[in-house]
Amino acid sequence: MLHLPVNLPGVVDHLRKIAGRDAVLDRPEDLMLYEYDAGIRKSTPGAVVFPQNTEQVSQIMRLATAESIAVVARGAGTGLSGGSIPQEGGIVIAFSRMNRILEVDVENQRAVVQPGVVNLQLSEHVSHLGLYFAPDPSSQKACTIGGNVAENSGGPHTLMHGVTVNHVTGVEVVLPSGEIVHFGGKAAESYGYDMTGFLVGSEGTVGITTAITVKLLRKPEKIATLLGVFESVDDAALTVSAITAAGITPAALEMLDGWTLRTVEAFCHAGYPLDAGAVLLIELEGLREAVEEQAIAVREVCLRQKAREVRRAKDEEERALLWKGRKMAFAALGRVTPSYYTQDGVVPRSQIPAVMRHIGNVAKKYDLIIGNIFHAGDGNLHPLILFDMRDAAQFERVLSASWEILEFCIQCGGSITGEHGVGMEKRDLMPLLFTEEDLDVMISLRNAFNGAGILNPQKIFPTPRMCREISGPTQNPVLMQEGL
């Protein structure tokens, strides 16, 4: 049981001793900046501390454990699921001063970075070597690699290259006890349990990552970016599985529906057709010869699936413009709505047409505008539900609509989150996906490291916990005797 830090002034003094006088915030006006992320929840911390090295993180953890104060690690606060929201009165460990690239190892194609390194900065730093870091969340100009590790973040190019966990081979971790441990290293794999793979995506509930060894990929020789323009969402959705069925694995395959592309176009003039029902943004990469062949094949598939036209970016400038529209979409929405709510459900790819129809019906049922801009290639939806926070009744409808969409995803065999994480936002949906016993196993793992619940409480797992499910009694006398 955690309690509020009753002796907070003492704790703040102690934090200042650990990290330095200028490395701790505790005034209400400063703390307000750390009470939210890019989602919809808020909670005010008791203190924010900016460690400059692993040893300080270790001392902070020792202090927090001794005082039973909740701790959450924070990168840039760009998360959408509440992963970095503090417990009221708890400590935020902000990593903006641990933002150094510690090593670039070209021969092994690895970099070792501190958690506060901004995602895009790493790619820029190694660009002259012909290398880059593959995970590319839409927030990559701001989000940190530590945050990417906690949430196992994705992005458009995860279709070909996978999410963050596929690009992390080693981590340095501070456990709640303050102990500093190492999992993995520069080798792609090693004998023993894959603790690195387990830690990535554990949403800050197992340990705090203080150094990360990541893979660097070689930049492809050729990139082709195509825009397939369709009369309807249905035609575009059917094209997604047709491309996969044709044996083509694009690097990225994104869909924007008509409403969204018009909103985006008005904001940043990416060159999207204003009268289309939907567009597919398709990127191919690899060996020149292979990319050219695939570009022809993709065009054929799109036209066969009733695409009105298929454009191809002539040069890097046109390519950048097409992607600008995609990456700026969330900013564009800010111009037409006071607030929006994004979901992150996943469906098997063949179910995309069905789920898109379902989202359309849900929008009608609840009288809401729902835009769609998402990673169609891996079935990862991002329905954007527009609302005005001042309209409480409308917000209730938003939550109901969102719930119905995610329920449909689960019914199709999908998931409630593809890349944003469960956080606070979706923890009460976890029982739809996992049994009591599934969650019980995960919680026993969390407790093995974070038994006192100091680290990022109120995340991932639903509350309140119901009593444990017991399977039906056996009829077999031998088994009954054995208590099975």
Next chain:
Amino acid sequence: MSTVTTTPRFAPVFRAICGEKYVMEDPAELQAWNVLGVAPALAVTPASVDEVTNILRFANQHGLSMVPAGGFTQQQVGNLPQQIDVLLFTSRLTAVEHYDAGDLTVGIGAGCTVAQLSAMVAENGLFFAGDPAQPERCTIGGLLATGLYGPLRHGYGGLRDYCIGVRFVTGDGRKAKGGGRVVKNVAGYDMMKLFIGSQGTLGVITSASFKLFPAPRQTRTFVAVFSSAAEALEFRYHVLRSPLDPICLELVSPEAHKLLVPGSPAGAWWSICLRAAGSDAVLARYRTELGSAVVREIDGANERGFWRALEDFSPIAAERHPRSLSISMTLPVRDVQPVLSELAAVAESNRFAFAAIGRVGIGHLLVSLWQAPDAEVSMVSFVNVVSALRNHLLHDVSMAVLRCPSETRHHVSAWGPMPTDLESMRAVKMALDPKDVLNRGRFLF
């Protein structure tokens, strides 16, 4: 040298759980399923996840030691078990959980073999990227538990990249899962990662889901030869820095070549074997980029046979040299060359010969070592070779001894040092199998 412990009290319970027909109690029959000479006291073949759950609950309650078994291809790997109360076969857990070719995903029971799964998806032009040795025997559960892979690891990634869901029963009898059946999913802890390579010590895997890939329409293998490992590995960098995107990139030592291609002319060539997929135009580009180092191209049935032999390197080497060491190393790419130099030096000073192959673009080596024909037969020298190699292990390198002569078992640890914190791994083991029911004594603790 078998250690048969009779556990008569338990037999009726297992019969009640699985049915009489699926409990093996005959000592002679059980002896055939020994693990490093230790025969199980009893073997069960459950038909469902619920039966597996009941078996594990019972084993946990009574502190039994249990060994899960798939196709028995890797069962002799690991440290010597003291006693095996129950051997659990997964061979009846073979149901297809989900399969839609359009989704490029499949969910399949742990007892299904890799060859069966590959054949099933091949009918839809799809391809399962797992390529362990002996795929006709190796099961999906065993593949995951041992974390095996073959040459395709280079182009398609490892199990941790394409296993998207796992169902299991923990050592303490909890029936649970991680992940799901969609290709992108971050809900809950990534249980797949913990189970892959866990050597069956956390739970019994009952089924798993995977990403599939479109089968390549055409492939071709280019063989480039060099007079030294150093030159071959320099050529590897040439490939890694090029725009080429091969599906396999394998180093083959001179002795390995002799083992894999019987009757091939004796020579001292180190080869880099590169397998490419694509159209004629793509393959022509490979030809241009690879240049004059390539002495041979292989396609069709010969190509399939060649890669199959590479997949089966360890069993082939063990058959040819029954008294041999088989070693597997994971290492950073740059360390391949110093490790091979060290290996050559250790082999020479102990009068051993060695054959090595490996995914040198990823950092994985498989090595077989045997005493040179003119060397004096000596068990001590096997132990010396292992300790010499372990003493010189570089940072981030882990080395498992997959096989050694049985007389040396007691003196050779199968696993050695690892880059990952041991106490954290112990915490995971305690959380899922607190009574150490599964594969007791065989892995880390």
